[in-house]
Amino acid sequence: MKIIKNPKEKDLCKLTQRSSLKQNDLLQTVAEVFENVKTKGDRAVKMYCNKFDKVNLKSLIYNENLIKDSAGKISPDLRNAIVLAKNNIEKFHAAQLQPELKVETSDGVFCSLQTRAIEKVGLYIPGGSAPLFSTVLMLGIPAKIAGCKEIVLCSPPGKNGEIHPAILFAANLVGIKEVFCVGGIQAIAAMCYGTESIPKTYKIFGPGNQYVTAAKMYAQNLGIAIDMPAGPSELLIIADNSSVPEFVAADLLSQAEHGDDSQVILLSNNLLVIENSLLALKKQLKVLPRKEIARKALKNSKAILLENLDDCISFSNLYCPEHLILAIKDFEKYSAKIINAGSVFLGNFSCESAGDYASGTNHTLPTNGFAKNFSGVSVHCFQKFISFQEIKKQGIMNIGKAVEILAAAENLEAHKNAVSVRLKYLENDRT
Amino acid sequence: MKIIKNPKEKDLCKLTQRSSLKQNDLLQTVAEVFENVKTKGDRAVKMYCNKFDKVNLKSLIYNENLIKDSAGKISPDLRNAIVLAKNNIEKFHAAQLQPELKVETSDGVFCSLQTRAIEKVGLYIPGGSAPLFSTVLMLGIPAKIAGCKEIVLCSPPGKNGEIHPAILFAANLVGIKEVFCVGGIQAIAAMCYGTESIPKTYKIFGPGNQYVTAAKMYAQNLGIAIDMPAGPSELLIIADNSSVPEFVAADLLSQAEHGDDSQVILLSNNLLVIENSLLALKKQLKVLPRKEIARKALKNSKAILLENLDDCISFSNLYCPEHLILAIKDFEKYSAKIINAGSVFLGNFSCESAGDYASGTNHTLPTNGFAKNFSGVSVHCFQKFISFQEIKKQGIMNIGKAVEILAAAENLEAHKNAVSVRLKYLENDRT
Numbered sequence: 001m002k003i004i005k006n007p008k009e010k011d012l013c014k015l016t017q018r019s020s021l022k023q024n025d026l027l028q029t030v031a032e033v034f035e036n037v038k039t040k041g042d043r044a045v046k047m048y049c050n051k052f053d054k055v056n057l058k059s060l061i062y063n064e065n066l067i068k069d070s071a072g073k074i075s076p077d078l079r080n081a082i083v084l085a086k087n088n089i090e091k092f093h094a095a096q097l098q099p100e101l102k103v104e105t106s107d108g109v110f111c112s113l114q115t116r117a118i119e120k121v122g123l124y125i126p127g128g129s130a131p132l133f134s135t136v137l138m139l140g141i142p143a144k145i146a147g148c149k150e151i152v153l154c155s156p157p158g159k160n161g162e163i164h165p166a167i168l169f170a171a172n173l174v175g176i177k178e179v180f181c182v183g184g185i186q187a188i189a190a191m192c193y194g195t196e197s198i199p200k201t202y203k204i205f206g207p208g209n210q211y212v213t214a215a216k217m218y219a220q221n222l223g224i225a226i227d228m229p230a231g232p233s234e235l236l237i238i239a240d241n242s243s244v245p246e247f248v249a250a251d252l253l254s255q256a257e258h259g260d261d262s263q264v265i266l267l268s269n270n271l272l273v274i275e276n277s278l279l280a281l282k283k284q285l286k287v288l289p290r291k292e293i294a295r296k297a298l299k300n301s302k303a304i305l306l307e308n309l310d311d312c313i314s315f316s317n318l319y320c321p322e323h324l325i326l327a328i329k330d331f332e333k334y335s336a337k338i339i340n341a342g343s344v345f346l347g348n349f350s351c352e353s354a355g356d357y358a359s360g361t362n363h364t365l366p367t368n369g370f371a372k373n374f375s376g377v378s379v380h381c382f383q384k385f386i387s388f389q390e391i392k393k394q395g396i397m398n399i400g401k402a403v404e405i406l407a408a409a410e411n412l413e414a415h416k417n418a419v420s421v422r423l424k425y426l427e428n429d430r431t
Numbered sequence: 432m433k434i435i436k437n438p439k440e441k442d443l444c445k446l447t448q449r450s451s452l453k454q455n456d457l458l459q460t461v462a463e464v465f466e467n468v469k470t471k472g473d474r475a476v477k478m479y480c481n482k483f484d485k486v487n488l489k490s491l492i493y494n495e496n497l498i499k500d501s502a503g504k505i506s507p508d509l510r511n512a513i514v515l516a517k518n519n520i521e522k523f524h525a526a527q528l529q530p531e532l533k534v535e536t537s538d539g540v541f542c543s544l545q546t547r548a549i550e551k552v553g554l555y556i557p558g559g560s561a562p563l564f565s566t567v568l569m570l571g572i573p574a575k576i577a578g579c580k581e582i583v584l585c586s587p588p589g590k591n592g593e594i595h596p597a598i599l600f601a602a603n604l605v606g607i608k609e610v611f612c613v614g615g616i617q618a619i620a621a622m623c624y625g626t627e628s629i630p631k632t633y634k635i636f637g638p639g640n641q642y643v644t645a646a647k648m649y650a651q652n653l654g655i656a657i658d659m660p661a662g663p664s665e666l667l668i669i670a671d672n673s674s675v676p677e678f679v680a681a682d683l684l685s686q687a688e689h690g691d692d693s694q695v696i697l698l699s700n701n702l703l704v705i706e707n708s709l710l711a712l713k714k715q716l717k718v719l720p721r722k723e724i725a726r727k728a729l730k731n732s733k734a735i736l737l738e739n740l741d742d743c744i745s746f747s748n749l750y751c752p753e754h755l756i757l758a759i760k761d762f763e764k765y766s767a768k769i770i771n772a773g774s775v776f777l778g779n780f781s782c783e784s785a786g787d788y789a790s791g792t793n794h795t796l797p798t799n800g801f802a803k804n805f806s807g808v809s810v811h812c813f814q815k816f817i818s819f820q821e822i823k824k825q826g827i828m829n830i831g832k833a834v835e836i837l838a839a840a841e842n843l844e845a846h847k848n849a850v851s852v853r854l855k856y857l858e859n860d861r862t
Contacts, residue, residue, distance in 0.1 A: 010688075053752075081837050084830065085837060096544065105791035111792050113523075128757060130841045134837060200851075240834060250845070253845040254846045258726065328656070343819070343820070344820070349853055353813055359540050360534065360537075361819075362818065373655070378544065388777060389786055399785060403785050406565060407784055408507070410561045412688060414715075414725065415788075417685070422780055422782060425677070
């Protein structure tokens, strides 16, 4: 991991750049899969499962009993841990529900904002090397709390042709009934158009590889909403001399092991903190099972010495990290200055992996600088706002004249007339 | 306007279809403009203003004095009406600000959700035939309330080469200082990349013609957030025998005059209501300045007789109207059943044009069926959520073990280790 000391201001922007993403020349493939799934439905989905995943599926639908039986296939310890995580995530997300907002803007003009759940949502859960059952909780729980009527879950088959039992257990635990053993582009296409087995959905959530990401962007152009654009995972740590080098090192590595395109950044106002942390990192790296992946990720990574903690926060706001750890004494003072980040971890005992699983916050977060214009997943992502207005007689008498003037100035006479007929009616009413 | 009586259930879905949008073969043009604006900045923007709008602009930046002087160029009545509208919109949108949410999910684990304004936003305000100063209020007010630091407004020059003074007056009133006389694809490209004059923004809002729409979709693929996908404006009215035919007719026409691709739908459980409303419509249409546009829009429009009001609501939820008027006696009872709509108008005196301008709700709303997965503009659209967690010593002792188990089950040992080093540290601490 490269150490950069006191970079000049003009070089800061360059230091926030991510290693460029693999160029996406998948459009042709994505378009073809979408077209075939649209016209041929299940038949096309199965064909692509065979072609891409080398799995022959008789049925795409996961049997309800298989979902329920999954509990017996994982250890009691894992079951209990999943339940603990579920409870914390549920507590934090249930608190996000909002009461109806109602305001009388003028005498007799009542405006309200009410939430409604998006009726049909699709959740994509990656399988393959690591079965991301934690993502089932992170997407399924807010979907349930929001009140989505139809929650469709797609996850690719493992090597044995089945979905990992921990994914099924988590799905069952949060009450998801529609589980489909499909991955990749064909899963996204199916949730976009609907097939004989897989219902059409209106918004698609979840992480995925470059194929899934390209498919979600394609779906977005068709009017399907998506959670957010995706990129490799990343972590920025700001550490001062109150930090613990072993903790900082372990946190950097927990991010670096995700993939060789992951990126970690360490900022400090103290060179010794950086040096000690990197020393600890070297030691810990040696015994890591995924050390080869982590080593590659560390090549894209940097430790930067800056003048003071304010400069560290400024750099972080410029970088817009997905995860941000404030391993500093005065984290309360500085947390208010954070503008762009996905999720923030305060103090020495708030490790990022706790947020990945069980603190209660959501781990589906904006990467690649998108924290400047996107939020992580919350209950709101599964809801829509509808505005209501009730204009009483007194109300239209109060604002009617203004509406007439405004409509006429925008050359919209029929807009004006809709008010005029009412004002005239009320005039006659009174006389 | 065609009357359809008691359609069969299987035909309902077909009746919700919009007239197909013009196929978008603008991609080539959009890509070219974006590339040129990216590499040549202001020079390219001016060139396209000349090419597309036939206007030779010396400077893209609108002089601050010109903005301030705009007040003198519009009538006092219009100024007052704009101020009244501003006050109502401000009241309703200011109420949307949310306090920080903080939850202790487990003993010693504190999670919070805080909002931050998106730092740089771009507002596109159409000019041309109708100067949409009302849209300046609808986008500028929530942007200001959210606390966006940089608010960039682009609007095309009128025939005289200038922005309409009512647009400038509204911009000045809400406190927007960066106004640029640029429209079309080049405006969106400029706010996406930034040029010498026009700042780069992170999220772009506002309606526009097919060029602007295509440019916003293009920007979205580059990672710029947008408010929502766009389509022609539309209105659905549900009327029972408590409705007033003249009001229903005027409301239908106020929507129909927007453009020849607008669509209006009238639903009722009473044929006489439909017949009387259409009779009134015929009369009102004759004297309308924009009657030719309205007449074309009415060709895409339908009046549908259904069995009862519940069926009307069901059809409306299937149609997902941008605007929905409940001109029925029991609107309170039925409004709870509305799932998919942009903005809803309750009772006989709540005309849609009041919401377009001055009731206080936002008029930037999802069209073309997008109300099933998108919301209208609110303060939230100008904000992001950031989650924070502070895990105290007690907290990591409570959830640490579970995180270790979950991380190990997902084959992420470094994630596990980030917890383990802390638990070990605390153990040593105690001994």
